[in-house]
Amino acid sequence: MFATATRNFVEEVDPGGSLIPVSSPNDSIAILTVVIKKKRHFWQKSKYLPTDFTLNDILEGDTPIQPVITEVEFIKYNGTYGDHIQAKVDASFIQNKVSVEGKDTSKLQSSFGSLKKEELDVQNLLKTSKERRLDMSHCLVDQTMVNRKQVFGIVKERIVTTQPCSVIEEVQKDGQCGGILTLCGPAVKKVSLKENTSLSKDSNVTMEIPPHTTLAYALMELEVKHDGHFKLCLMSGTNGGFEEVDSHDPLAVPAASAQFTEKIHFRKALEDLNQQFEAHAALPPQLKSSLLQKISDVINDRAAVTSLENTLDHMCCNDGAASDGANEPQIQAILDLAAQSGESQDAIIKALNLTLSAIEAMPDESLALLKTCCSPILLPDLKLMGQCALGSGELPLSAMNTLTEEDYERVQHLFSSCKVLLTKDGDTLRTKIPQGAGNLPLILCIAVRGLAAFVQ
Structure with missing residues (x-):
């Protein structure tokens, strides 16, 4: 429900852009949070797994980087999305006739209100992170490097709520069965659909979202050398990763092949x-x-x-x-x-x-x-x-x-x-x-x- 609401939000405000929707309100995402980007198959969209660590947590040395962050008003957002599906099936058999009709109606209302955007001063980060190295013995680095298809990214921008808001989902399902159908078979119990049977199910769920909840974020990937030195991938479309990537996996198609059209x-x-x-x-x-x-x-x-x-x-x-x-x-x-x-x-x-x-x-x-x-x-x-x-x-x-x-x-x-x-x-x-x-x-x-x- 929350994931659907944030996905709809990103599709509306940044279609085809760099924003990534947050999948759970429990994800603690701040500027410099380390996010793992992964893709097992070349046709897949990348998946993003927020971690409990920031860039400072996985750096060598005791001097943390002090990020410079600017805050600006973003937009005021309220969205309502709905689906209406209706279907009817009539089936005739030698001795029976069945009519099945169903109707599904759903509505998702996202009232996020006024939102703000936090942005990292990237030029400042370039200066303060120069010559710094990742701690290659850190458990997060060690576990991420096991799968060479995974990439480190750090959060450089995020969209945040500024007030209490809500996501409301309403679902209504109705069904009707007419006629009688009897099924019998070896080792199968007798099943009957009786005439004019009606089924319905309604649900109404409200999720309250507190202020300072991250709805979406943008990443800057890291290109990591074997000795821990790293580069920030500043250009759009520039991919990070660990040095000496193993590409012998039959499902890991080289990057140039990801544009297959033949x-x-x-x-x-x-x-x-x-x-x-x-x-x-x-x-x-x-x-x-x-x-x-x-x-x-x-x-x-x-x-x-x-x-x-x-x-x-x-x-x-x-x-x-x-x-x-x-x-x-x-x-x-x-x-x-x-x-x-x-x-x-x-x-x-x-x-x-x-x-x-x-x-x-x-x-x-x-x-x-x-x-x-x-x-x-x-x-x-x-x-x-x-x-x-x-x-x-x-x-x-x-x-x-x-x-x-x-x-x-x-x-x-x-x-x-x-x-x-x-x-x-x-x-x-x-x-x-x-x-x-x-x-x-x-x-x-x-x-x-x-x-x-x-x-x-």
């Missing part, structure tokens, strides 16, 4: 990752079905997707230990199912992390569309279309399972949202990736490939 590079990247999805395919059918359903339940909830991906990423990097995000019921349910895979649990977690990292990197519009396409019947067709997009660009329609006209329109919108054009030409499906599409086509194909593995 299909041959996309196809090679997907082929390198395909083996990891075999862990999904090897699961028992019922377990695969349950995992797909649970993941489908959270796909169009950006906050839930990010929290799940963060938890899985933490488990991959910390020998299977779950993070605090596992306390959320939706996430814990997925982890409980993954635990049922026995000896292959580690492989399942890695495959899930890979799938969720791609889903999390998709635009909001794509997440909503992916949710509508996330069915056991349609996912194999999506996988074929993804292979077509990264391959020859042509696919006979006869190769599809049961692609209806309605399905095609939804899939067409999904692929278009990720910069892949789908068209029909007689009995042939054609795909085209326009120049300048970036990594979105590959991100879509990875997400679809991972989800489709649950129905293979």
